[in-house]
Every structure is written in C-alpha cells, then in structure tokens.
Amino acid sequence: MPHSTFLDHSSYPDSYIRDILNNVNSIAMVGASATWNRPSNFAMKYLLQKGFMVIPVNPGSVGKEICGEKVFPDLTSLPVAVDMVDMFRPAHEAPELVEEAIKIGAKVFWMQLEIVNNEAAKLAEEAGLQVVMDRCPKIEYARLFGELGWSGINTGVISNRRRRLK
C-alpha cells in the first residue's frame, strides 16, 4: 500500500482515497451505533453490503450485535487484525485511538465527516499509517465507484472507460 506523510489534509487526490478503499478489506468502526438511523449505522450497513468486513467497537454496546456483527469494547480486544480504523468519535479522542490503532497494526486511520485532529494525523503518519480526515468512507466509496452520481452529486470522476458491473 503506498503511503505518504506529506498530504495536505484539506483535500485528497481521488487516487489516494481509491487506493485505500481498494486495498482495505477489514474495518474496525469505533463508535458504531446500535441505533439503526444513526449515521454510523448507515455507513456500517453500506460497507458490509459492499463486501468489507466491518467490526463494530463500542464499549456501551458490548454483548449486542450491530448489523449482525459482534460488538467489541476497544481496539485492543479485537480477535483479528484489521486494515483500517474508522472513527465515529469526537476529535479529541483521536490521539488515544491512533495509539491503539498503531498497536494493533492497522494501516489506515480514518476520521469521519466534521472530525479533524492534526495532532493525531501526524502521530499516525509518523507510524506509517495513511490518514483521512473529515470524510465518510461510505460517501467516498459511492462517489468513486459510480453510485453517488445517482443522487445528483458532483463526483469529480471523469472517465470514458466502460465501468465493470459488480
């Protein structure tokens, strides 16, 4: 997986996000909600439908399932290694979560829409992780893989190659 520590986090080249989404198979979603109409639940359901393995992490929901997946209390108690940590938590919690993400060998640290923490980003990048902030993997997946234009959204994607049907 290519990685860079010099990214300007105000914007990302499409190729950077596309590479991440193409290379990641497993995602730990920190702050995944058991309430079906919360944004995190929407994102988790969508990413599962697209074939990602998504493990919900939420200390308040241990013992439950979210979208049919067993919930874990924190990153360090996950039974398997994950490629990416996706964070649905307030920005100030990011540095602590980055430390855990490094510990479990995650390759990508992703902060959701409206969540920005430059200190955490620096920490993660210095440890060799790729970082995305203030984006949603569901929206980015839909945008880059041809579904978001269905809602009238400007995807920024221009290609005259015939897209393969999934």
Added chain:
Amino acid sequence: MRKLHPQYGFNTLAVHAGTAPDPTTGARSFPIYQTSSYVFDDADHAASLFNLQAPGFIYSRLTNPTVAALEEKLATLEGGRGGTVTSSGHAAETLALFPLMAPGMEVIVANKLYGGTINLMGKSYRKFGWNAVFVDTDNPDDFRRAVTEKTRAIFIENLANPGGVVADLEAIAKVANEAGVPLVVDNTMATPFLSQPLEWGADIVVHSTTKFLSGQGNALGGVVIDSGKFPWLGNSKYPSLSEPSPEYNGLTFAETFGDLAYTMYSHAISLRDLGCSQSPMNAWITLNGIETLPLRIERHCSNALEVALFLEKHHQVEWVSHAGLESSPYYELGKKYLPDGTGSVFTFGVKGGYESGLKMLETVELFSHVANIGDTHSLILHPASTTHRQLSEEQLITAGAGAEVIRLSIGIECVEDLIADLDQALERSKQ
C-alpha cells in the same frame, strides 16, 4: 476562472461530466431512462433505499439516471457539490428556497428580475407565508438594511432579465455572509461558461435550463446547485436540515450527509413532495445541448455585442442597455464578473415608443417574436405587453421594461443578416 476539476478544463467537462459510457451496453450517447420505477434487489435493498441508507433509484419523481447525469454535469460546471434538476426554471426557484423558508420568514429579493419571478416571489409565495422583501439590485447597502431576524435567504439574478444589468455579486455575497443566510443566484442569462456565482461567494445557483443550457428552445427545465459550503449543521435558522426529520425516522440531514445535505434534502423531500421533476427526455436534450455550450455562447456574445454597437448608432434608437457597451453604467461590473462576454439578451428603446415598438415586432423577418431567450434563433419581444405585463408601471420601469423597450435575444446566425433585418424593421417602424 477557478479550477473546476484537478485535471480537466471547462469545455472538456461540458462534454464529459456526468455522462460516462453506460456500463450495461457501452452506449456512448447517454441513454434515456424512460422509466417511472426501478426493481429492487430484495426487501432489504428496498428498505435501505427508502431509509436513504444507500444511494439508488426508487421512483423517477425523486431520481432518474438520465436526470442525475444532467445534475452532475451542471453541478460540475458551476463548481458545486450537487444539483437537483426540476421541470422548469420557476420550479427551481421554489425548490431552492424550500429547505430554507417557513411561514413568516423573509427572502430578500433584488428588484431587477424576470417579471415572472417578481410575480412568483411577490405574490404567489405569500400563499405559503413566505415574505419577499424587494430591494434595489444596484445598491448592496439596501440588501444590508433589509436583513432582519426572519431573513432566510437573499435572491438575485447576476445578469438580470430583460437585460444589461450586472449585479455586484461579491458585495451582495458579503451581505449574505454577514447575515448568516445563503445567497441564491439565478445564473440563467450568463450560464456557467461566462460566470460562476459560487466563485464570488454565492451559496446556491439556480437556472432555467430551458435557455442557453439546452440552447435550442426545445426542452423546459431548471436546476438548483448547492456549493456544499453553507454551515447547516446545528444551525437553528434551518431546521429542515439541522433538526431530525420525522418522515425519515429522525434522520438529521446535515449530520448524516454532511456537505451533501441540501442536495439530498432537495431530492428526498422537496422533489418527493412538490413533484416538479424533469422528464428523462428533456434531461437528455439538455445534456446534448450543454456539450456545445462553450461554442454557442462565444457566438451568442460576439453577435450580440455587434448588434448592440449597430443599434447604438442607429437614428431610430433612443438608447441601448448592454453591459458590454462602454456607455453602460454596468460596463465595469461586466468586466469584473463577465470578462468573456455579457450574454446575448439585452434591451433597447425605439424612437416613437409603444407604437413603433409594436410595428418593429411585426416587420422583422429573421427574428422570431416569442416569449423566450437563449435560443440559437434570434428572438425579439416587447416585455411591457408580454413577459412583464402583470407588473405595475412603476415595477416595469424598475425592471427595465418600460413602454418603449424592446428585448432581443441574439442567436448564432450570420450577424450581418441580423443587423440587416433589424435595420429594415427600424426604418419601417417610423412610418
């Protein structure tokens, strides 16, 4: 002009944005999806779509693939985050304000506008309890003074119909920004080829796509384009976007969709309920039209300026209002906001007033006497007796549509033929 895409320029985007080859068949011309509804994969997929958990098609009143391609193309050309295409330009105006307004709230509206918009906002919106407060287009301080606790939007045309008036976009955007309300700009007369209002701080752009975008006067349509930059989240002025929507199980648009919130709301609520969606056939015609927009607009503008210069010197003409003329009070604003041309719709005053004006309409041969603008054909109209006739005398003068005023929409024909036609009609108008 600002960068719309990291790699490609405007003319490339006009041809390609939104219209990738069809993945099923490889069709190069974008398909017309003439269908009302779409088969769901299974019950769970259907539920996901209805809950807005996944993007996809349910029913063409909300979304349709051909219409969505047009939305993406227009959003790209305006540098916006998303677009919502509607059945007409008027529908686009109402749709643009629908997420913002509520009974008792106010929209500040420029007084130099297409007559139909003045009626819509000044009269029909009163039935919704939306109050339009009209102010002088030429005076940004007028906008500032009109701001109250109840203001929810500011609405202007940047190049105003029936012609020659250029609004000071940057100054008015500053007023909107300071008031914490979105600036909605009707960019129909300029098109994104000549002006991109979002670049100057506007938040939302609307068009009648019937005009230059479609380009040949054969497909009604409108669009609302959102910059994605207005802060809706937690903003109590805009509960439609910032508070839970009971109809979608308590989902909050600004929280769930971030900078897509306004466009998602416009489809999932506004189009769903108001039903002013565009037909796939019209969207397809408009998609094709936009591919040649840059070429057409260049010709429209050069022809129009030549005609305006001819009229300015004609002995039967009192005055010409075209922002490309140095005599125009809007010349400097035109240079700033429309450096590549000030459009092809403008007005002039014919000597002999009302009677001479009507005579001219009846003696032109190449010009078509119609209530439209932005066509490859050159068009002529007397606004006071047609498009603007519901306005009071005072409103007519404010809107630049007095008794002697003739409006032209210059097409892409040979300019010498257009000039010859106007010349003979002007000569005959004095008889």
